[in-house]
Structures are given as C-alpha cells and as structure tokens.
Amino acid sequence: MKKFYQSRKEFVPMDISELDEITVITKLRDYLNGKSYIVMFDDVWNKHFWGHIKNALPDENGKSGRIVITTRLVDVANSCKISSSLVHIHHLQLLSPKTAWKLFCNKVFQSEPKGHCPTHLDKLSHELVEKCQGLPLAIVAIAGLLSTKNNTTSEWRKLLTSLSSELERTSIKEILSLSYSDLPYHLKSCFLYFGIFPEDYSVRYGRLIRQWIAEGFVNSTKDKSLEDVAEEYLVELINRSLVQVFEVDFDGKAKCYRIHDLLREIILDKMEDISFCHVLPGSNFQGITRRMSIVNSSHYVITGHTPEISHGEILNPLLRTVITNFKLLKILDFEDAPNLDHLPEGIGSLYHLKYLSVRGTRVGLLPKSIENLENLETLDLKESFVFELPVGIKRLCKLRHLLAYHSNEKEVYHINSQKGFKVFNRGIGWLKAMQKLYFIEANVVGVDIFEELSNLTELRKLGMKKLRSADGRKLCNCLQKMNQLESLDVASVSEDEMLDLESISSPPQNLQRLYLKGLLRKLPEWITRLEYLVRIRIYWSKLEDDPLKALKNLPSLLELGINWDGYYGEKLQFEEGAFPKLKVLRLWNLSRLCLLVMEDGTLCNLEEFDIGPTPQLKEVTGFQHLRNIKEVYFDEMPTNFLMLQNFQSLQCSRANICFSYIIDGERWRYGLEEVTKLQENMRGQ
Template identity: 35%
Template sequence: MAYAVLLSLTNNLEHVLHQHLIPQNEKQIETLLERVNFLKDFLENSSPQSSKLTEGLEIKIIDATNKAEYIVESQIAASHGDERFTNLKKVIEEIDSIKQEAMKVKEEIGAQDLQPRISSSLSSSKPDSIGKGEVVGFDDDLVKIKERLIYGSSNLETVSIVGMGGIGKTTLAKVVYGDKSISSHFYIRNWVTVSQDYNMQEILQGLRDSMQKLAKEKKGDEKSSASKPLADEVYQNLKGMRYLVIMDDVWDTKVWDDVNRLFPNDNNGSRIILTTRQEQVAVYANSRLPLHHMHFLNEDNSWKLLCKEVFGKVSCPPELEKIGKEIAQNCRGLPLAVVLIGGLLSKTKTQHYWRDVAANFSAITSDDDQFLKILSLSYNYLPHHLKGCFLYIGIFPEDFNIRVAMLVKLWVAEGILQPVKSKSLEDVAYEYLSDLVDRNLVLAFERSSDGKIKVCKIHDRLRDLCTREAQRKNFFHVIDEKLLSIPIDIDVHRVSIHNNRDILYCRCINLPTSLIQSSLFVDEGLNLQVFENLRLLRVLHSGRVYKLPDGIIQLVNLRYLSGRCEQATLESIYKLRNLQTLIMHEASVQLPEEIWKMTQLRHIEFQGNVNLPDPPSGEIVVVLENLQTLSCLTNFRCTEEVLKRIPNLKKLEISYTGKRVDWEYYCLNNLGQLLKLEILKCFFYGQSLEPNVFTFPRSLKKLTLLGCKLPWEDMKAIDSLPNLEVLKLKSDAFIGEEWETTEGGFDQLKFLLLEKIDLKYWIVDSIHFPILERLERLVIKDCHDLEEIPNGIGEIPTLQLIELHYCSTSIITSVEKILEEQRENTGDEVLQVRIL
C-alpha cells in the first residue's frame, strides 16, 4: 500500500517540475523526488516473505509521504493550511532517516529474499477456459435446484440457498440463472442483489428496468406506466408470466416482507431463488419447503477446483501435485478460498513459490481464521503496483456495480498507476484490473460488446479486507451507518461517504478538512458547499446536486469532478488547471473558450445539451495532447482548427439537432483526420444526411450510428474499416429495403447490432465470406420488416450468440432453421439463441 502512496507523490512531483508550479522550491522538489524514487525501488524489490520486516517501515513511509504531498499541494494551492506540515526540508530529513532504515532492512533481508523487479508490461497467465460459469463439486446441487424450479408445484415457490460467505451460493445461483433449460422454461428471469444495506427503491428500480422493454410491448405505451408506483409496475409486468427472480445476498426478514407482495402467484410455476447466510431468513421466506444447504467441498473436489483455476484444462505438473493438494486441503473446502489461492498460484508455478505460500497458512486450523488468513495472503502476495488499486475498490459501497470506465479515471486521478512508455495511463489501468480479475480478487460482472470489462464487483469479504487495511494504514476512510465518525487525532486523506444524507452532512463538517486530499461521494443530494474550502481536494464524485457552488473553482488541485447537476455554470472552469476529468450529467451548459487552455484534460463527458466553442483565434495554438474523450457534444463542428488541437482523441460522441441542410458546415468529412479515434457515436435528430457525408478514421474499433438515414450504398465507407470490431446501427441509421453485403469487408467485425432499421431483405451469400468470418454476436432489435436472417450466417465458425428482441415470426423461423442445419452438420448445438 505504501507503494501506491509513493507513486502518487512521484507523479505529483514530476508534474510540479514539468509545469514549474512551485519555481521557488524546485531544488527541494528534485531532492525529494530522488529520495522517493529510492523508497519506491526498495519496495518494488522486496518480496512477500519480507513483509514482517517491512511492515513498520511501510507505516513510516506512508506517514512521511502523506506529509510531503500535503506540503506540495498546499503550495500549489497557495494556502498555508496546517502549520505542522509547512517545512519541506524537515520532511526530506524524515524521509532520509527512513531511507537509512530501509537500507538496513535490505541488508537483513539478504539478496536471496529479494524478488526481481516486476515488469510493467502485464499479461494474463490464466487460461481462457477459466471463469465460464462452470461449477466443481456442486453438480448434485445444480441438478436438485433445476428439478425444484422446473418440475415442482404450479404454485409460486421460493427456493432458499443457505450457507456461509464464500461457500458458493451466488456462484450456484448464477449457473442456474444461465442454464439453457432454465432460460427456455421461464419467460422472465431477473436478478437482484440485496446486501446488508439494501435500498428498496433500488431493488424496485432494478426489477423495473430489466422488464421495461416487456412492459412497453405489453402495454404499447411506456408513458402510461411511468406514473404508477414502482411496486405496482413491477407486479403488473410479472402478472401472467412464468418468471424466475433471484434475490441474492438477503440478510434480513424485513426484505422479504418488503418484496413478497411484488410477486403474483398465477399457478404457472413461477419461482424465486433466495440466497442468504442467515438460516432464519431462509426459513421465514420458505417455511413450507426444505432449505438447500451448501456444503464444503471434499478434498478431491477442492483439488479439482484448484487445478481448474491454476491450469485450466492442462494437467498439474507432477512436481507440484503433492504441495498443491496440501494447499487445497488447507482451504478447508471453502470454494472462495480455493479460488483466491488459485489466482495466487497461477502467477508463479514453481515448487519454491508454492511451498512458501503453503507455509504461510498451514498452521491455521479454525475455518474462519483460515479464510481471513487466505484473504490477507492474497493481498500480501500482490505485486506492489497492484495493492493500492485493489484497496481503492473498497471505497465503493457493498455490492456496488463499479463501472470500469469510472474506476479507471479515478485511479488515474489519484496518481496510483505506474506510467509505462508507449501506453496511456488508462491502458495501464485496464491491465491492472485484468490482472486483479485473473487473480480472482475482482469479479468481471459485465462485459461490453467488444469483450472488455464494463462493470466489476468485489466479494463483500474481500471488500471488508480492503476497508480494514485501508483504514489501518490511513489510505481512505468510509463513512456510513456502520462508521459514523472518524477519530479526530488522525489526518484524513480520502473519504468515501455512503447512505444517509443527514448523517453525511454533520460528519463531513466535523472532519479535519484541511487535510482531505481526495473524496469520493456516492450520495444523492449532498450540499457541495460544505467542501468549498478543501483546497487540497483531488477527487470529487458527487450524486445529484442542484448546482455547482461558485467556490468550486478555488479547488485548484482538483483532478476529477463528476456529478449530476441541474445547473452547471462553467465560465470559470479553466481555473481548475489540474483538472483531468470533467463529468456532468443532466446539465445543459456552454463551455467557455478557455477550455482550450486546460492542457491536463483527459476526459470531458456530458449528458445534456453541451456546446464546445471554437478555439480562440489569433493566439498560440494550444494542443490538448492528453484529451482522450469528448461526449456528448451537440452540433459539433469538426473543423481542421479543432481537430488539430485534439490529435490523441480516442472516443467521440456527438449529436446533431435542428433542420440545417448544409452539412458541409459541420465538416464531418474531417473525422478521418482523428488518427487515434477508436470509438465514435453519432446521433442525428432532424434532417437526413447527404450521401457520402462521412469520412471515418481507419483506427475505428467501435461505431454507433443513429438517425443518419443513409442509403445502404454508403455502407462501403464502413465495411472497409480495417479495425472495426463493433457496429451498432440504430433507428434509421440506414434506410432502404435491401442490404447486400459486399465481398472483402467487415473482416474484423465481432459484434453487429441492428435496431429499429426498416430493412426487409438482408442478402449475405456464401461467396462473400470471409467478410463476417470473425462475427461472434448478432443482435436484432425491433426490426419488424426484416423477413429472415440469411442462412449463411449460420456458417460463420466464430458465431456464438444470436439475440432477437421483438422480431417477426419469420425471423425466428429462419434462426430455428439455422440451428437445425447446424445440428445436422455437426451433431451439436454450438450456437446460442436468445429470443425476447
């Protein structure tokens, strides 16, 4: 964890020197940077075996580093702050003392205990076959649950899965949820994670959102249901349907009282699965039927699961088998423990390393102590560059769906990533996250259309480890209904505030605010004026607020600003000269001309009516080399003057409204000059575009078009893009009854979506292949005129899934024909089909 704090300070010092932010103290800054780099190298080369020797040293490093960063950022903000930390020379002397101590520790450890420097070039060593929803040792459980769901009484029944944390309740429920026989049996399937601090409104919203499309189809008028209470709407959407609802991680009988009335009993075999650690909760919800208790794995299945996590389908080498079985036995049959240890062992497959891992927890006998030991072991054996990033995930609430795009921006803003030449910090962050997922410390909960992790989660036991370790080392503090205050004798550097707004307000104003460097707020409606005086604030992520306070521009150290805001006055936003990420939802704003002087900007994201002004003329051209994201801009003019200032843009989302016919004014043909653009979303509301109005950059990987009303002949500008992997065509993006794919195109396309397109005939002859030879997923939504999916689609060897949403019977028939031919030719049904 100390490594993350040192990284943050290193990145900060290098930025200060490069930008000449504190010219009067540059000599001291250079000296401090040299000392910090020594300590960083020391930690990089220390092994997990030496953790007992370095533990006390790390605490001292964290304390001194925090002091140094406070002084530096105070001087940037030109504020005096706390008098304890105004002498940079004194802190350098303190770090010098720590350096001398580190050199002695290094001698004690000895060269044999030092590990090689960890490469910053990361790659996954785990086979792709892992994590595909398989269960080891729970085959009988799966059969029993499926029988109770499909063949039980016609009455509505609740199946309760009971067991301790980490024993596999959620894993079993997920496998059941995704089983083909279950998905074909139930018309509606829904998953809701409840957790300890549940919010009934969020549960209702989750149930409603997943059924919104169905409600629209049934009633024909989405607005008519909008005025109903959420509970009534959920009930009506389920009424008459055979449904399966999974209530995961229920802690309290009150939850069942709150949700029970939502589920109609129409004697059609509907089911509810409830997972819980509390047997009294399961009995309360399921008094008539036997509970399904989860059991520990036996030694044989523990070993099988460990082998699957470490080696995939490859056999364990004979020299590792004995020690491997000993490690598996010490996991005491707890699946999560086996999975975590598997993630640890998969990184280094040597006898020496495995023996060292085994020695660190073989003496523990208590199951709960053993589990806690394994959790700590998984953290202690992390490379230093991953520890801070892993702990940071604990800053989010329990069972929170963490959007990876947000997490990555926060990691960057906090400065806890190790820069790598030729890679952006965002790319490094995605590699770090993938490594944590490979180690089974983080769950890849949802993936985007290009296969990248879109949403991640963390097991609540692991989150407890993060928050406990982070608070012990003063990395961050969480304020919620469990922790209502923070000791006044400590310096608070990061604060995350959850839940009750009234509690939050009174606790925040009592914090030692002069020392808060970063804050993450996930509460709705917090009064941001409370934080106007936090001159060192680096991260501010708020919920819904009425307006941004004027004093926000005084927070000159701010790097990340995000919130849902009804009023956003941004005329002076340029004064936040260190700002990297600006995210405003539900705000209609006019950005100032000075936005073009904010050279640190990396991401500008809006959801609302936002106009980007033309750059000021007659001045030295300032290039925003760091800018990667611009979304969603209204009536954006792609002039050469603008594009040459954003040469490294990777994501652009633009929309056009009104009835302007002169499309040359918007210069869309210049888009091809964005040579690093990977994601482009274009939405048009109003007049049709003229043919050939676009020129797309060859770097594009994902393209979404809506309302363009282009002729299908213009598709040649898209199908020739050499790197295009995802194509989404929505709401009359193209018009005309016939689309004939052309030979030699779409040679990298993996995902294709057609939504609300008035296409009638889609012609794909086999002679055109391999134009779609890499396609993995085809999604058709609301294309009521389309008569069939071309038969040749079934010949694509990579195709894994076809999804049909609200399509005609003839399309469904054509897909069934494709499946039948596949069964006849291969004897198997490789292709999956989902029909709504």
C-alpha cells in the same frame, strides 16, 4: 422493478422512481402475476426481510415463481421458514475432496493441457487443497496467489510454508488477507479503492480507471497510455481472483466489476488501519482521512473540519465543507446524487481537482470558476442538464475525458434522442490531451468546430450530433488526422439530412466501434478497410444496396446492427462464408424488408439474433445454419410472418426463443411452443 424491466429488455417507465411503496408493491404483483420467474436476493442480513418482500409477490408464486435467498445467518433462514410453509432451507456443505481438487486445478492450471496438475507439483497441490478444508473461497484465494508464482517446487514450498500458520486457523478472512499482503505495492491502493463503493456495487470500467488515474495510482510508461496501464492493473487483480467481472460486453471485454463481500470486509479493515478512506455511515475511526465515501447520502449531512454525521439535508453543507476545508481534493464524484442542482462558484478554488462528476444529477449550469481547475482530467456531465460549456473551458489543458449528453426517454427512437453540448467560442481545440469527447453538437453559429477538432489528434472516442451535409468533408478531414481513434459516433441533424462521409481516403486504422446515424444511401467504401472494427450500427441511412456484401469480410466484426431503415431494400442475404466471427446481429424497424436469407456456412459463430418490427417481412430462411445460436428475439412481428415462417429448425436448437408483443399498453412475451400452437390455429382457420 427497474431490474425486472431491464433484464427483459423492456422500457423502464419514467416515473418509476417517484412511486410510493404501496404503488410499487401493487405494480410488482401485477407484473409478476401469471409469469414464470426466478428472483434471487443475495447475502440477506435482515431477518425481517422475507416478511417485507413477500407482500410484493403474487399469491400463486409457489406455482409459477421461485425465490432464492442467500444468507450467512441462520436466523434469517429460519425467519423465512417460519413465515411460509413453502420455504425450503438448503445448507451449503463444504466441498468434497474430489470437487475441491477439481476447483483448484481449474483455477491454477488453466494453461496446462486439459487443466491437469503437473507431476512435480502434485504433492504440494494436494497439501494446499487439504488445508483449505473444502472452503471454496479459500481455494480460489490461494489459486489467485499461485497464479502469480512460477510453477517450481521451491517457489510453491516457500508459499506453502508461509500459508500454513494462517490456514490452520481456518479463518477465511485471514486466508484472504494473505492475498492482499502478496499484492505488489502499486496494486494495493487500486484494490483498496473498491471499498469506497457500497457493498455489492458494480463499478463501471471507465469510472474506476479514471479515478485510479486521478489518484495517481497508475504509473506512466513511454509506449502506453495511462488508461492502458490501468486496464493491465485490473486484469492482474482479476487473475488473482480478487476482483470479479460482473458484466461483459459483446466483445468479451469487462464493463463492470465488483468484489466479494468478505473481501470488502478485509478492505474496510485495511482502510481503517491506514486511514485510506472514511466510509459514511459505518466508519468509526477518527482523525485525518485521505478520502470520504458517503453511502445513501440523502440521509446524511457533513459539517466541520472533521466530518460528523446527523440526519437532514446533505448537499449544500457538503459542498461548503469541501470547498472550505478540502483544498487538496483530487476527486469529487457526485454521480446520481439526489437533488443536486448546482455547483457553487467556489468550486474553482479546488486547484488540485482531477476528476469531477455530476453524472445523473439535476445540475444545469457550470460555474465560470470551473476554468480555474487547471489540473482537471475528467469532467463527467452525462445525464445531467448541462448543455453549454463556459468560455473558460479552453483553459483546462489537461482534460482527457469530457462526457456531456442527456438522453430523452420520451424520444428514445428518434435521431435526436440524445442531446449533446454546445461550444459558443473558440478554444476546444486547445485541449490537446483529450481522449474522449461525447457528444459535441456541430450546428453552432460563429464557431468552426471542425477547425478546432482537427487539433485533437489524441482522441480515442468521438461523438458528434446535428451534422449537416455541408459538414461532411470537414469532418472527414478531421478524422484522417485522428490516428488513435477507436470509437466514432456521428448523427445528422435530422433523419433526412445527408451524412456525407465519402471523402475519407485514409480512415483511422484503430477504429473498433462505428455508429452512423443519418441518411447515407450508399455505404462509404473506406469502412471495408477497417481491419479492427468489432461493432457497426447503422441507423436511418436508407442504404439502397445490400450492405452485407460490403461488410461480410470484415475480419474482426462481432456485432452488426441495421436499424430504423438503415437498409431500404427488400432482401438481405447472408452468403456462404460471410461474417465468420459475428456474434450479435440486430435488424430493427426495416420497413421494406420482405425476405431474409441465411445460406449454409454463414454466421457460423452467431450467438444472438434480434429482429424487430418489420411489417413486410414474410420469411427468414436458414435458421438451421445457425449452429451456435443461443438467443433469438422476435419483436412485434407481423401476422404474415407468423403464418408463413417455418420454425422447425429453431425447435431443434437449444436457443432461447422469445416473441414479444405490446398488447393494451403492456408488453407480453411468448415462447416458441406457444407461438407454434398459435400458428397452427391461424393456419387452421
């Protein structure tokens, strides 16, 4: 249910995780009823799966919905067929020689003109493709190997010779194992680390590289941060076709990663061979293990020096076991652990701990002993209930990432929808290795938080809440010292409190992402000098002048958001040649906006345009100039807009057009054809 809401950009009900199975089935049937949809269930192993899931689908799903199930087991496919006469089984065939050759060339020769195979490698390439016998994954795996080799005949022949014996076995796992064997030493542990996470799990970028760094997998260099080196490792694994990018951000950067199921099987075998990690449940090996991963942890308990599994509660026994027996522990990741509401005082004895996360748990207080974790590099408290840090936090001089904020889903559209953390004593300025600090609250009596922040000159990401007008100059002085800053997110204490950012004379030149939440009236001049800015979002700023004039020539800008009366005027005009690289435009809740004009030659690379409740808007002109548009999303648009707007230019585009309205508490979505008919009826009346 959550994924349905999220995929359609809808608000996820807060109580959805607490519903019983019957209620979820009923709600799911109601949600899908009358809608057109496609749902895919990937890599199903349980032959009773279809019998369970079909009850949650509307009776008319054969008319308006399609279900796709992929499986490696014939029994699963046959059981689906038996359960319903509407089921069609499609057996995937091996690739034809022509298709296999095309896939190979696309993967290996991306840098060659038109992806063509060089003449001197043609014969060897055809031999390799032939030996793969049409197996797509084998072709991709070998392509990943070849991508690291020089395009010389001798280099390729050497690889072909070493591959031949494995290829002739036609075992895809053996072929994929060669990709692991070919990895340089520093990448092998990084690759195996994906086995710690559950099957089909998408791992966030930040979580992954911070744990790699904590493990000591990442080699430091003089001119690059550890995070930058870790990112290079990830890119190399992707280029070798061992890691898949699962989710991409607006600027093309990967947000989440995952691995193919077969590769995970290889990883699990390797982990067992070298005692890399003990995965519970499912791991059979005994003896010493360096790491432990618990999947579905609410059903298992760990006790004793050598972990054993039994049903029952896990968290308290696990914490006792960790503190008592795992003194060399470097990483303790409790993200989304159910029912975890505290950390024991004894956690301070884990002197070697470098990564501690209670993200998404019910933990509300950090023990005083946290100050003993002098090697801690990452403290992730996001979406927990920790809002105050112990005085001794200042002793954690190696801390690089401190994330501590909680989102209030009931106030999602309020300036204080996210609550940060408070520091009641001096000392945060001692943490000079800090690179990410999100969100620290400014309104603390007795502590000059800005004097402290001025010492954190290595910061790359800074988030601040509850700023007052009088804080503006002090904040600006801090920002001018943060030459490494890449992301800044600042919010005033209320929507009517002035956010004074005018006095920056030398802004951080590496700033890429900027979020301004509070009253500005006028856009600070220094923003126009940010050459590397890729995203800017403005909220509650009530800008009096059209901000597009100031922002239109930012050379790297990819996303622009003006929301919740970020602009307080009646007209926005995108001029010819403006915003040459912009891909995403969001205009939400601009209460005074009446007219939006897009001239020919503007927004030439725009792909996504979202416009939300704008009660005064009567017309948007220039849709025909958006030649690369892919998605247009209208939310709660007024009746006058539907009456007056000409949608003809949108009808000629290939964009996905969606109109969204909340009717009787439920969100409904309509396509352009339905809205055009409604428009005709309204005009006829």
